[in-house]
Amino acid sequence: MTDSDVRLVDMTLRDGMHAVDHQFTPAEMADVAAALDAADMDVVEVSHGDGMGGSSINYGFSAATTEEYLDAVVPELTDTELSVLLLPGIGTVEELDMAVDHGADICRIATHVTEADISEDHFGYVKDRGLEANGLLMLSHMAEPERILKEAKLMEEYGADAVYLMDSAGALLPNDVRDRISLLVDELSIDVGFHAHNNLGLGIGNTLAALEEGAVTTDGCLRGLGAGSGNAQIEVLVGVLEKAGYDINPDFFGVMDAAEDVLVPMIDDDEMPELDNDSLMLGYAGVYSSFLRHTRRAGEKYDIDPREILVKLGEMEVVGGQEDLITDVASRLAEEKESGAAAEAASDD
Amino acid sequence: MTDSDVRLVDMTLRDGMHAVDHQFTPAEMADVAAALDAADMDVVEVSHGDGMGGSSINYGFSAATTEEYLDAVVPELTDTELSVLLLPGIGTVEELDMAVDHGADICRIATHVTEADISEDHFGYVKDRGLEANGLLMLSHMAEPERILKEAKLMEEYGADAVYLMDSAGALLPNDVRDRISLLVDELSIDVGFHAHNNLGLGIGNTLAALEEGAVTTDGCLRGLGAGSGNAQIEVLVGVLEKAGYDINPDFFGVMDAAEDVLVPMIDDDEMPELDNDSLMLGYAGVYSSFLRHTRRAGEKYDIDPREILVKLGEMEVVGGQEDLITDVASRLAEEKESGAAAEAASDD
Known part of the structure; x- marks a missing residue:
């Protein structure tokens, strides 16, 4: 000391x-x-x-x-x-x-x-x-x-x-x-x-x-x-x-x-360290960097902004090893988005 | 608003x-x-x-x-x-x-x-x-x-x-x-x-x-x-x-x-913005970036670390337009360094 x-x-x-x-x-x-x-x-x-x-x-x-x-x-x-x-x-x-x-x-x-x-x-x-x-x-x-x-x-x-x-x-x-x-x-x-x-x-x-x-x-x-x-x-x-x-x-x-x-x-x-959007999202959502690649892939598959997936994963307090949850979250977000759009279309009638 | x-x-x-x-x-x-x-x-x-x-x-x-x-x-x-x-x-x-x-x-x-x-x-x-x-x-x-x-x-x-x-x-x-x-x-x-x-x-x-x-x-x-x-x-x-x-x-x-x-x-x-030594020194000393180039030159001339000049200028609260003070400060620091070294040599005797 x-x-x-x-x-x-x-x-x-x-x-x-x-x-x-x-x-x-x-x-x-x-x-x-x-x-x-x-x-x-x-x-x-x-x-x-x-x-x-x-x-x-x-x-x-x-x-x-x-x-x-x-x-x-x-x-x-x-x-x-x-x-x-x-x-x-x-x-x-x-x-x-x-x-x-x-x-x-x-x-x-x-x-x-x-x-x-x-x-x-x-x-x-x-x-x-x-x-x-x-x-x-x-x-x-x-x-x-x-x-x-x-x-x-x-x-x-x-x-x-x-x-x-x-x-x-x-x-x-x-x-x-x-x-x-x-x-x-x-x-x-x-x-x-x-x-x-x-x-x-x-x-x-x-x-x-x-x-x-x-x-x-x-x-x-x-x-x-x-x-x-x-x-x-x-x-x-x-x-x-x-x-x-x-x-x-x-x-x-x-x-x-x-x-x-x-x-x-x-x-x-x-x-060199860079405070780019990826780093920022990890801090904002509070998830580990190992999730980035997977959320990007899931985002593409389900047509969801991968940042929305990261925010949701952060709320769920996921930790390393729980990467399999990403697909579940992405598909749920896609469903919510679709039903939201459907409701909006219905209310437009 | x-x-x-x-x-x-x-x-x-x-x-x-x-x-x-x-x-x-x-x-x-x-x-x-x-x-x-x-x-x-x-x-x-x-x-x-x-x-x-x-x-x-x-x-x-x-x-x-x-x-x-x-x-x-x-x-x-x-x-x-x-x-x-x-x-x-x-x-x-x-x-x-x-x-x-x-x-x-x-x-x-x-x-x-x-x-x-x-x-x-x-x-x-x-x-x-x-x-x-x-x-x-x-x-x-x-x-x-x-x-x-x-x-x-x-x-x-x-x-x-x-x-x-x-x-x-x-x-x-x-x-x-x-x-x-x-x-x-x-x-x-x-x-x-x-x-x-x-x-x-x-x-x-x-x-x-x-x-x-x-x-x-x-x-x-x-x-x-x-x-x-x-x-x-x-x-x-x-x-x-x-x-x-x-x-x-x-x-x-x-x-x-x-x-x-x-x-x-x-x-x-x-x-792209970079927190390198130059930027850091400006914040630490509290001087404007226009002083950097001049202190570097004066540092070379008087064999003084330009950072010491910046610190001194900050203490003097210089502002833009007072760049002519840099040479004074550098020569004073060089004198102090020399008399310090002389005193040290004398005490070594």
């Missing part, structure tokens, strides 16, 4: 991996890590975008193994701490052991916002191995504050040193963030963190709201790298926090240099 | 002109205006980026005259109101008359945040011609709330129907916006508006803060078009306001379509 007001976790080499289809090379990771270390970043998180063990048919193969990435990154870190991500069901004990042997300081354990109970053994193991263990509650817009608190308390009970509210779909508004963070801060005795996505253009605004409510650690990526509209842009965040009077460790110009001089030359223009 | 909670002003065809070097053709403007009208946008603002009469050596020549733009846009507007921008000293009475003859509903009169007193005659003339007259206080981060109120009260006295706080450099944080907007709302009897720039990634976050404090009208551009990091992205803003429960006129999907189907095909990739 740092003695600053806010501990910043750079996720360019983890969540940012989604933007490059997990294709950073170990050498590229080393360059980014060295620049972040030189800029006094508090923590860097390194792994496949979906955590250790994510490299697979399901989640996409990364350019190298987590071990190869850590081999490259660890020698570059002097004061910056190293974090790895573990999703129960994806990452394994063997990989965690490997990360520990490489000197990882922190393991973050992520579950869906209502499924913290699957993480008990993982927290136990991480704490046994002597690491800091932080819990991430993903897709947190899908649960009310009281429910989130219940799940966060489970993680606290399992030994978590901090719990992060993950706005995985970028679907929270600042007041949603305030409600959730303030409750967690009031009721937990461990640190509370926040992780923004920019689907509603609120990556920085929501992070500020979280910190004002007492969150003491937060995530971001250089240039906001990340799937779709990306994460909170960390060099911007550093500048904003300085301007707002927070005492933080990272050096503003150093983080800016890491972004523009080191990261940008590695990234193709079409990999 | 509309009967919705928030009146949205689309500035794609005015502030957005900065992103395309004022080169929209009248036909392109007509297409964008038609799409916005179809989406029930409240107001569109049309003119050179620096207002009527801006087409010049100083501000860059636009592809057509304001009259040619209005000839093209006016026939496309059914319910959407038409606004033009007038900067005292740039726009003329003749142009204003021309805009009135073309059916402009609103004239917005913009001055530097501490120079409202130059706008008295302009408000008088605009009101005489029967238009709604709105005042814009530019570079509002350069004045304390009480001073802004004094200037806004002048505009109110001159006949303004609304006053907008313009965060021209994108330098305000949400709490800065709250302080300023809440005071204006409390003390003025006319409507209060807000205009964001995205230099600190707060285009949407700051706009939400302004509306929460009682602003009832706000600006944005499709895809956030505008100089540097651009303005508040208006299709995102529409989605966010809907999600937050505001009653607004524009149709979310319609505005999204205007952005992606109509505007994007007109814009080159390198014209």
Whole structure:
């Protein structure tokens, strides 16, 4: 832990991996890590975008193994701490052991916002191995504050040193963030963190709201790298926090240099985060990006605006794996549209 | 005025002109205006980026005259109101008359945040011609709330129907916006508006803060078009306001379509707003973009990071026209650096 007001976790080499289809090379990771270390970043998180063990048919193969990435990154870190991500069901004990042997300081354990109970053994193991263990509650817009608190308390009970509210779909508004963070801060005795996505253009605004409510650690990526509209842009965040009077460790110009001089030359223009209609709809509807392709296809088949399908799916609070519901929703919307048109035609008579 | 909670002003065809070097053709403007009208946008603002009469050596020549733009846009507007921008000293009475003859509903009169007193005659003339007259206080981060109120009260006295706080450099944080907007709302009897720039990634976050404090009208551009990091992205803003429960006129999907189907095909990739280090520094330091080029040159000459010069200029609250100060600042910083290095060398002995 740092003695600053806010501990910043750079996720360019983890969540940012989604933007490059997990294709950073170990050498590229080393360059980014060295620049972040030189800029006094508090923590860097390194792994496949979906955590250790994510490299697979399901989640996409990364350019190298987590071990190869850590081999490259660890020698570059002097004061910056190293974090790895573990999703129960994806990452394994063997990989965690490997990360520990490489000197990882922190393991973050992520579950869906209502499924913290699957993480008990993982927290136990991480704490046994002597690491800091932080819990991430993903897709947190899908649960009310009281429910989130219940799940966060489970993680606290399992030994978590901090719990992060993950706005995985970028679907929270600042007041949603305030409600959730303030409750967690009031009721937990461990640190509370926040992780923004920019689907509603609120990556920085929501992070500020979280910190004002007492969150003491937060995530971001250089240039906001990340799937779709990306994460909170960390060099911007550093500048904003300085301007707002927070005492933080990272050096503003150093983080800016890491972004523009080191990261940008590695990234193709079409990999850069963009707040286009697709990203916006995911944040607006509060659904995961895996639904986009399917809704587009269903929209064509049933002659329905795929955005209407996404809104309906969001209202139904669907999660990954429920993609089969899309056709049902599309056909229902098409029926409603048809009967609506018929009623209108009848009333015109 | 509309009967919705928030009146949205689309500035794609005015502030957005900065992103395309004022080169929209009248036909392109007509297409964008038609799409916005179809989406029930409240107001569109049309003119050179620096207002009527801006087409010049100083501000860059636009592809057509304001009259040619209005000839093209006016026939496309059914319910959407038409606004033009007038900067005292740039726009003329003749142009204003021309805009009135073309059916402009609103004239917005913009001055530097501490120079409202130059706008008295302009408000008088605009009101005489029967238009709604709105005042814009530019570079509002350069004045304390009480001073802004004094200037806004002048505009109110001159006949303004609304006053907008313009965060021209994108330098305000949400709490800065709250302080300023809440005071204006409390003390003025006319409507209060807000205009964001995205230099600190707060285009949407700051706009939400302004509306929460009682602003009832706000600006944005499709895809956030505008100089540097651009303005508040208006299709995102529409989605966010809907999600937050505001009653607004524009149709979310319609505005999204205007952005992606109509505007994007007109814009080159390198014209799209980007939150790069340059834009970020302008927001952080609170200076105008015209300083960038000069500070870079001075930085090279004096071997100083140009960002340090920008920060110092921001502290000095320089405004456009004071570019000659840059060399002074750079040489002073270079001296300080040298004497600092000398002192360090001496203490090493």
